[in-house]
Amino acid sequence: MNTEKQYQITNEILDGNLIKLMFKLSIPSTLGILMLSLNTFIDALFAGRFISENALAGISIALPLTGIVNGFALFIGVGSASVLSRSIGSRDVETQSKIFSNLIVMSVAIALLITIIGYTFSQELILLMGSSSEVALEGTKYFKIYILGSVFLILAEACGRLIKSEGKIKLTAIFDWLFVSINIFLNYIFTTIFNLQIQGIALATVIAMFVYSIVNLAYFIFGKSSIYVNFKKIAIAIDIMHAILSVGISELFYPFTILLQDFVIFNLISDYGTNTDIAFFGATGKIISIVFIPIIGFAQALQPIIGMNYGAQNYVRIKKSYLTFAIIGTILLIFIWLPLQLSPNTFLGILLPNIQFVQDDMINFKILSILMPIWPLAFFSNTLFLSIGKGKTVLLVILLRSIILTMPMVFLFSKISGVRGIYYGMLFADILFMLIVFVLTALEFQYLSSLKVKASK
Numbered sequence: 001m002n003t004e005k006q007y008q009i010t011n012e013i014l015d016g017n018l019i020k021l022m023f024k025l026s027i028p029s030t031l032g033i034l035m036l037s038l039n040t041f042i043d044a045l046f047a048g049r050f051i052s053e054n055a056l057a058g059i060s061i062a063l064p065l066t067g068i069v070n071g072f073a074l075f076i077g078v079g080s081a082s083v084l085s086r087s088i089g090s091r092d093v094e095t096q097s098k099i100f101s102n103l104i105v106m107s108v109a110i111a112l113l114i115t116i117i118g119y120t121f122s123q124e125l126i127l128l129m130g131s132s133s134e135v136a137l138e139g140t141k142y143f144k145i146y147i148l149g150s151v152f153l154i155l156a157e158a159c160g161r162l163i164k165s166e167g168k169i170k171l172t173a174i175f176d177w178l179f180v181s182i183n184i185f186l187n188y189i190f191t192t193i194f195n196l197q198i199q200g201i202a203l204a205t206v207i208a209m210f211v212y213s214i215v216n217l218a219y220f221i222f223g224k225s226s227i228y229v230n231f232k233k234i235a236i237a238i239d240i241m242h243a244i245l246s247v248g249i250s251e252l253f254y255p256f257t258i259l260l261q262d263f264v265i266f267n268l269i270s271d272y273g274t275n276t277d278i279a280f281f282g283a284t285g286k287i288i289s290i291v292f293i294p295i296i297g298f299a300q301a302l303q304p305i306i307g308m309n310y311g312a313q314n315y316v317r318i319k320k321s322y323l324t325f326a327i328i329g330t331i332l333l334i335f336i337w338l339p340l341q342l343s344p345n346t347f348l349g350i351l352l353p354n355i356q357f358v359q360d361d362m363i364n365f366k367i368l369s370i371l372m373p374i375w376p377l378a379f380f381s382n383t384l385f386l387s388i389g390k391g392k393t394v395l396l397v398i399l400l401r402s403i404i405l406t407m408p409m410v411f412l413f414s415k416i417s418g419v420r421g422i423y424y425g426m427l428f429a430d431i432l433f434m435l436i437v438f439v440l441t442a443l444e445f446q447y448l449s450s451l452k453v454k455a456s457k
Contacts, residue, residue: 009168010088013167018324022298029172030293030297031173031297032169035179038180051201054137055201057139059142064255065125069150071254074248074254076110076248077162081304081307085303085307087099088165088226089307098237100220106158118143119148122143142198142202144202146205152212153213155217160175162227164303165304179209182204245391247389254398257401258402261403272422279355280357280361287348298376299383306388310388318388326377337372345361364420368423368426381444410426
């Protein structure tokens with residue numbers, strides 16, 4: 001066990017300068033997320049350029065299903081990471097010793113179930129997403145091979161979350177870059193030299209997943225982690241399962257709620273608008289998601305800081321960490337947000353070069369992005385709830401935004417104003433959502449203050 005290095009990292013997280021710590025952890029995290037976000041783009045790029053439009057469409061139609069596999073990886077990884085960071089802060093060695101073996105058993109068991117179901121019903125699942133027979137055939141070819149690598153992906157991502165919870169985010173970024181680099185290299189080899197078509201793209205991803213899992217597992221096998229690993233005692237730890245599941249379940253629900261929300265919105269746009277309106281909404285969402293990559297990086301850096309300080313009962317530092325990250329994240333987004341508001345057509349034109357934007361398009365873009373500067377406040381609130389083990393609150397927040405608020409609002413406003421109403425509905429839902437989240441955060445801060453008083457007594 002690499003306890004000395006972990007001791008230094010833990011001390012820095014518990015007592016170090018927060019601004020310096022924020023940039024030290026968030027920059028590699030952001031670079032890793034950026035690289036992983038390019039992975040699906042790379043698969044689509046090779047399919048479109050070297051195979052066919054149907055291959056590109058097949059991969060696109062399979063993406064929501066691969067997102068669900070990702071959701072299971074985060075279900076295990078985020079729940080385990082939350083428990084680990086808190087146990088590091090409280091110096092609970094017994095809990096730490098159970099987390100890795102528990103993660104291995106959960107990952108393998110869930111991955112086997114996913115693989116059996118996904119491989120057996122791959123064609124039916126692809127057809128369920130809605131596609132022509134040619135596209136469904138390509139999507140099925142891709143997904144049947146991709147799903148065989150699910151055990152490697154789940155193991156790698158779950159282990160990666162544990163490593164991040166120890167504060168070693170730079171290392172996970174290196175592993176992420178290795179994964180994507182291998183995938184790009186093998187994509188080129190399999191599609192251009194061996195002409196393996198869409199199966200080659202899927203095979204490249206699976207091999208990259210395998211290497212990705214090996215390097216993440218090697219970190220624990222060779223004693224680089226601070227937590228104890230005993231491969232003779234690989235078993236489920238019943239006593240920590242509730243703490244893991246209560247936090248992780250929200251990460252599992254998230255891709256399903258987004259899938260349902262997008263299904264409703266795209267169908268409403270189809271009813272009230274045109275294919276161009278669908279493409280415009282998709283491009284707007286893609287730009288906003290890219291802009292938020294640094295904020296996701298900040299959130300991943302914030303998780304071990306809050307978790308460890310919560311375990312160490314440093315409740316004042318938790319509030320200070322949240323506010324520091326939220327303020328700097330907001331300032332950063334304002335600098336990105338201003339050019340988007342002043343010249344949205346410049347950025348939209350990168351994704352939609354053949355579309356002549358009209359004034360209504362620009363208004364719709366501004367409606368959807370107007371709240372962008374204050375989103376870090378809500379985003380980091382979610383990180384706060386996850387890090388201190390408030391899984392039920394996180395689940396409520398996820399259901400609140402996608403299902404309880406957004407879907408009814410877009411239905412209501414679209415009946416009044418058509419396509420424009422969909423954007424107004426999302427804006428109104430986001431305003432209500434943020435107000436509720438801010439109240440929940442304020443209540444959590446009051447609870448932390450009460451814990452501080454009890455601890456001082």
